[in-house]
Amino acid sequence: MKICCIGAGYVGGPTMAVIALKAPDIEVTVVDMNANRIAEWNSDTLPIYEPGLDEVVKKVRGKNLFFSTDVKTCIKKADIIFVAVNTPTKTYGVGAGRAADLRYIESVARTIAEVADTDKIIVEKSTIPVKTAETIKDLLAANTKGCTFQVLSNPEFLAEGTAVADLFEPDRVLIGGERTPGGEAAIKTLASVYARWVPDDRIIRTNLWSSELSKLVANAFLAQRISSINSISALCEATGADVDEVARAIGRDSRIGAKFLKASVGFGGSCFQKDILNLVYLCEHFNLPEVATYWESVVKMNDWQKRRFGQRIIKALYNSAAGKQIAVLGFAFKKDTNDTRESPAIALCKDLIAERAKVIVYDPKVPASVIRTEVLGADVENPLLVIATTAYEATKGSSALAIVTEWDEFKSLDFKRIYIDMEKPASLFDGRNILDLKSLAQIGFRTHAIGK
Numbered sequence: 001m002k003i004c005c006i007g008a009g010y011v012g013g014p015t016m017a018v019i020a021l022k023a024p025d026i027e028v029t030v031v032d033m034n035a036n037r038i039a040e041w042n043s044d045t046l047p048i049y050e051p052g053l054d055e056v057v058k059k060v061r062g063k064n065l066f067f068s069t070d071v072k073t074c075i076k077k078a079d080i081i082f083v084a085v086n087t088p089t090k091t092y093g094v095g096a097g098r099a100a101d102l103r104y105i106e107s108v109a110r111t112i113a114e115v116a117d118t119d120k121i122i123v124e125k126s127t128i129p130v131k132t133a134e135t136i137k138d139l140l141a142a143n144t145k146g147c148t149f150q151v152l153s154n155p156e157f158l159a160e161g162t163a164v165a166d167l168f169e170p171d172r173v174l175i176g177g178e179r180t181p182g183g184e185a186a187i188k189t190l191a192s193v194y195a196r197w198v199p200d201d202r203i204i205r206t207n208l209w210s211s212e213l214s215k216l217v218a219n220a221f222l223a224q225r226i227s228s229i230n231s232i233s234a235l236c237e238a239t240g241a242d243v244d245e246v247a248r249a250i251g252r253d254s255r256i257g258a259k260f261l262k263a264s265v266g267f268g269g270s271c272f273q274k275d276i277l278n279l280v281y282l283c284e285h286f287n288l289p290e291v292a293t294y295w296e297s298v299v300k301m302n303d304w305q306k307r308r309f310g311q312r313i314i315k316a317l318y319n320s321a322a323g324k325q326i327a328v329l330g331f332a333f334k335k336d337t338n339d340t341r342e343s344p345a346i347a348l349c350k351d352l353i354a355e356r357a358k359v360i361v362y363d364p365k366v367p368a369s370v371i372r373t374e375v376l377g378a379d380v381e382n383p384l385l386v387i388a389t390t391a392y393e394a395t396k397g398s399s400a401l402a403i404v405t406e407w408d409e410f411k412s413l414d415f416k417r418i419y420i421d422m423e424k425p426a427s428l429f430d431g432r433n434i435l436d437l438k439s440l441a442q443i444g445f446r447t448h449a450i451g452k
Helices: 012-022 035-041 053-060 071-077 103-115 132-140 163-168 181-194 208-239 243-251 272-285 289-316 344-354 368-376 391-395 408-412 415-421 437-443
Strands: 002-006 027-031 065-068 080-083 120-124 149-153 173-177 203-207 325-329 358-362 385-387 400-403 427-429 434-436
Touching: 002 012, 002 071, 012 027, 012 053, 012 065, 012 080, 012 163, 027 035, 027 071, 035 065, 053 163, 065 071, 071 103, 080 103, 080 181, 103 120, 103 132, 120 132, 120 181, 132 149, 132 208, 149 181, 149 208, 173 181, 173 208, 181 203, 203 208, 208 243, 208 272, 208 289, 272 289, 289 344, 289 400, 289 427, 325 344, 325 391, 344 358, 344 368, 358 368, 358 391, 368 385, 391 415
Parallel strands: 002 027, 002 080, 027 065, 080 120, 120 149, 173 203, 325 358, 325 400, 358 385, 400 427
Antiparallel strands: 149 173, 427 434
């Protein structure tokens, strides 16, 4: 069996690496038109940081895992083609700001139709709106070589920072296909790949539309929990309650559970906001305005929480940040990843610079060039944004310290040293609380949850 994965990003790369490791009899090739990205996958410095990913790739790369820019040859050879290209939110035309931009999906489907000369199983791995499989099948019908295509939905449920662990021991593997003999056979074939290491009771088989929609709904429910506890964090501040204690109390209810009840600066990443907005668009398309309004409020609450965090810092600085130095620790949207998409740190840095504050940013995995581009734009310089190489460099001389990403190294910082080096008075903002740095320097930083 030969597998081709089109798209060498956060989904395609790790997923194919683990499949290659767990199924040494299968030849797996990841292809992408971005030659620089493929070169990085073939180098000692991978384009994606995920705990454990380096080790997996090095074990199988060159054996049964390959990275290439030769998309057409890979398509021709493959029995199964995974489609893991980007599906960003549209920024133009009908559905702008809500609908998924499917131009890359369409391009892939047209290329497969043009190149394929044998039957293929096409697997949707990208997060896509329900009924996208119909579009793919329509485009594949342009094939003139008499090939038969079966389109499956196999959405990813990876959490960045734990992607490799999630792939090794998934809660579930979801495979959706048509309820036809050909569709059932295709589902069986794909399930046999995962069955190398995933118990059969964790492989869920559904129809195409249920599978496509399940990914959007899963992310919407998780994001909803984050926005819910963040809304309560504001009420806790107003009433004197402790949001950690509230979360712990309600999390002990077995009907609710404790996961995703950590108050924070707000959720980020490539999936949550994009998928909720896609869900909103679908609800509007099917004339369900009340449902659309409900889910849109989750995104609005998240945006409000991000703004509120910056406003609280300004207020603590006597309503003036101009000329003051503020340290921002963490720029990735969560720990153990170098992904900055929709990171709360972006909005925070922009807001503080707009107030004429000097912002010193440190993140252990995000390159300085990426931070500058996200905050200022490509090839733009601003002396108010400085990138530090250590946490201590960022905090020295700062009037305030904001911890936005809960990297483990921040929990072991010497806050006595930090307090001595900072301008006085100095405060620490951890996503929920304004903490007295002088007290922290005396008692040591509490290793309770910080940031996101």
